[in-house]
Amino acid sequence: MIHRIPIGFFIAIMGSVFLLLASCSNNTLRGHGVYMLIDTSGTYTDELVKAQQIINVALSKLYPGDSFAVARIDTGSFSEKDIVAKVSFDDRPSTANRQKRLFKEKIDEFVKTVQPAKYTDITGGILQATEYLNEKNPGRKTILIFSDLKEELDKGYNRDIDLKLKGFSVVAVNVTKLRSDNYNPKEYLDRLDSWQTRVTSGGGKWSVTNDMDQLEKIFMN
Amino acid sequence: MSFTDVFLIVPNYFVSGAIWFVILAVFFYMARDSAHGAIKSFSRMLHNAMRLSSFALERVEHRLSLRNKEVLLAAGREASERVIEREFERINATVSKELAETPSLHRKLQEEIAIVEDAYKESTEVPPSPPGWVAAVEAVAKIPSKGDPVVVDILEDIHESLVNAHKSAIEEYRTARKEKHEVLKGMLPSWRKVLHVIDVADSNVISLLERSKVIDRHMEDYENILNGSDRAVRMLSSSSLSQFFISLLVLSVAVGGAMINFHLIARPMAEMVGGNSMIGGYRTADIAALVIILVEITMGIFLMESLRITRLFPAIGALKDKMRVRMIWITFSFLFSLAAVEAGLAYMRELLMHDELATSALLRGEVIAAANNEFAWITTAAQMGMGFILPFALTFVAIPLENFIASTRTLLGVSGIGVVRVLAFFLRVLGNSFHYMGIMMLHIYDLFVFAPLWFEYKIKNRKKNEIPTLIAKETRKLESPDLIKEAS
CATH class of the missing domain: 1.10.287 (Helix Hairpins)
Structure with missing residues (x-):
């Protein structure tokens, strides 16, 4: 007797093998857009080494197909000119690795040559970030704000605008305390509350982290 | 109007309950014959339905066991013929x-x-x-x-x-x-x-x-x-079961090998088809790697068929020898090419790993070692070797697969017989339960109307006692001397 394979049985076996092996693959959703704003005002430029570390962490946690941009916060941040470096990682892992190295070089160069800004236009930076990320339209959108969150606007700049942050995660990183905060901690807390209110009322998710490990989780989630 | 309003005939729960009981008992007594008939019919209907279903299942079981026996004997006959x-x-x-x-x-x-x-x-x-x-x-x-x-x-x-x-x-x-x-x-x-x-x-x-x-x-x-002796069937059945477990074990090992193979080639596949595109929720690179492995398994099965080691596809076995040899070479060359591709991908995987490690080290600010690890070639060679050998190793999946298919058919047959047998037994038990539940319900019904039944019994009993008394009276009358005199 010859053991004929019924077609259904054959398909079932092949299908099972397919599903079994497919289940081994990592099915995390690709396409993560990250926009990082770096405060370059006054004495905060001293913190740029930390920003460099955060950028390196971000680069190591991003995958092919993800987008990443780093922009400075200065007097008027709602401008493409403030984007220090931006990249959309190629589909091929080897090319993506090359892009990461080039990106790091650009950031290193920026940190060496950056000049302190007189004012801090955080809102403008966030607006620029939303515009950039909406244009890229990734699966997840994250805005990192590396700043003390103290906004100082030059005369003539109107930033009394409602933020549209639906689908965005806004993470404030390394929110340092100012000297005045030490005299009156309420100022610091009010500053955080005010930003949280602005972000959540715009439909976004707000979080603050000063811990690198927590930051890694943001990229992994 | 609430239930209590209906229930309370007199303003006392106990008395009302007693009245209701009497009313209902009388009502149920009056409907006793019809109710008994309905209960009997219902229980008989369920009992018969279950019994018939059980019979039907027993017939199915019989047919299944015959079919299973046929399959087993045919498989055994073929195996014996091959051995002889x-x-x-x-x-x-x-x-x-x-x-x-x-x-x-x-x-x-x-x-x-x-x-x-x-x-x-x-x-x-x-x-x-x-x-x-x-x-x-x-x-x-x-x-x-x-x-x-x-x-x-x-x-x-x-x-x-x-x-x-x-x-x-x-x-x-x-x-x-x-x-x-x-x-x-x-x-x-x-x-x-x-x-x-x-x-x-x-x-x-x-x-x-x-x-x-x-x-x-x-x-x-x-x-x-x-x-078609029972001994032969028993022997073949147990052999089939052991074949099933052995082939299952070997197939599990083969699946393990396929998984390792998958991990070897899935990553570098991203370099060829992109690491970000998806098909049906799965990465295209993963699907491409899977397709390669499945094609290798299929080629292996065809190779084994062409070599007449397995007999899964009669069309291949029935080919002319010349064509069969051609097919052997074609499938072998496909397998060889795919194995070479896999070896290349395994090498690429190693290069990508090094590249990624170097980039990560750079991002962490670590100094990259100028000289590469002198033993790195061992892992590279091992990966390439595995990439080349695994497709050929997977070729042999065809043998346990054939055994698995043959023994699964027997196992399914035996399991089917077992399930049907249990089901038939369960239905029979259920049918009997319905029968006895009907009897029990009749008794419960009678228990509820015990008072009218008791009266009925008494009345019937008195009537029975009255008849002999009347006969005796009549006899005595007939035997009285006045009547005898009148008659004479």
């Missing part, structure tokens, strides 16, 4: 090989025997005897000399001549013996050759006898299978 065929092929090979050598063996044997015969003849030649005059001389030598010096001299000369003649005869005899011993010694290799030839023939005969015993055993099994 192979044994006969071996016998054929032995016989044709040994029989082909028989004339040469025979000739060799004859040659050796001729040599031995010649040698024997040589060895039987009579040694040269001492000269004939020796006896005469010996007789003269024994004549007494009686002191005559001339005679003594003559006799001594004769004695000396005689001794010399004896010595030379002995010497000649020894030489002749030695030569014969040499001849006999020369026979030894010939004897050994003869012995060897006989040993070879003997071992061939023994091997044939052993094979014939094996064939006898297989033939006995085959006859059992042909007769």
Whole structure:
């Protein structure tokens, strides 16, 4: 007797093998857009080494197909000119690795040559970030704000605008305390509350982290 | 109007309950016959339905077991035929090989025997005897000399001549013996050759006898299978189950191998098809890697079919030999190409790993080692080797797969029979339960209307008692003297 394979049985076996092996693959959703704003005002430029570390962490946690941009916060941040470096990682892992190295070089160069800004236009930076990320339209959108969150606007700049942050995660990183905060901690807390209110009322998710490990989780989630 | 309002006929729960009980008891008593009929019909209906279903399932079980037996016997018959065929092929090979050598063996044997015969003849030649005059001389030598010096001299000369003649005869005899011993010694290799030839023939005969015993055993099994004996079915069934578990185990190992293979090639596949595109929720690179592995498995199955090791696709087995050989080469070349591709991908994986590690080290601010790890080539070679070997190893999946399919059919049949049998038993039990539940409900019903039933019983009993009393009265009347007188 010859053991004929019924077609259904054959398909079932092949299908099972397919599903079994497919289940081994990592099915995390690709396409993560990250926009990082770096405060370059006054004495905060001293913190740029930390920003460099955060950028390196971000680069190591991003995958092919993800987008990443780093922009400075200065007097008027709602401008493409403030984007220090931006990249959309190629589909091929080897090319993506090359892009990461080039990106790091650009950031290193920026940190060496950056000049302190007189004012801090955080809102403008966030607006620029939303515009950039909406244009890229990734699966997840994250805005990192590396700043003390103290906004100082030059005369003539109107930033009394409602933020549209639906689908965005806004993470404030390394929110340092100012000297005045030490005299009156309420100022610091009010500053955080005010930003949280602005972000959540715009439909976004707000979080603050000063811990690198927590930051890694943001990229992994 | 609430339930309480309806229930409370009088403003007392107990009394109302009692009244309701009496009303309901009377009501149920009046409806007793109909209710009993309905309960009986319902329980009988359920009982019969379950019984019929059980019978139907038993018939299905019977058919299934017959079918299973047929399948088992057919599989066993085929396996036995294959084994017997192979044994006969071996016998054929032995016989044709040994029989082909028989004339040469025979000739060799004859040659050796001729040599031995010649040698024997040589060895039987009579040694040269001492000269004939020796006896005469010996007789003269024994004549007494009686002191005559001339005679003594003559006799001594004769004695000396005689001794010399004896010595030379002995010497000649020894030489002749030695030569014969040499001849006999020369026979030894010939004897050994003869012995060897006989040993070879003997071992061939023994091997044939052993094979014939094996064939006898297989033939006995085959006859059992042909007769469809229960022993054969039991034996085949247990063999099928063990085959199922063994093939399952081997297939699990093969799936493990396929998984490792998948991880070897999935990552570098992203370099070819992109690491971000998705098809149906899965990365295209993963799907491409899977497709390669599945194609390899399919090619392996076709190769095994073409080699006639497995018999999953009759169309391939029935191909002409020329076409089959072509197919062997085609499938083998496909497999070889895919194995080469996998080896390349495994190498690429290693390069990508190094690249990623270097980038990560750079991002972490670590100094990248100028010289690469000198042992890195070992892992690279191992990965490439695995990438090349695994496709060929997966080829052998076809063998356990065939066994798995064959044994799964039997196992499913046996399981099906078991399930149907349990179901039939359960339905039978359920049917009987319904029957007895009907009886129980009748009794419960009667328990509820026990009071009217008790009255009914009493009334019926009194009527029964009244009839004999009336008869007695009438008898007594008939037997009264007044009536007898009137009659006379």
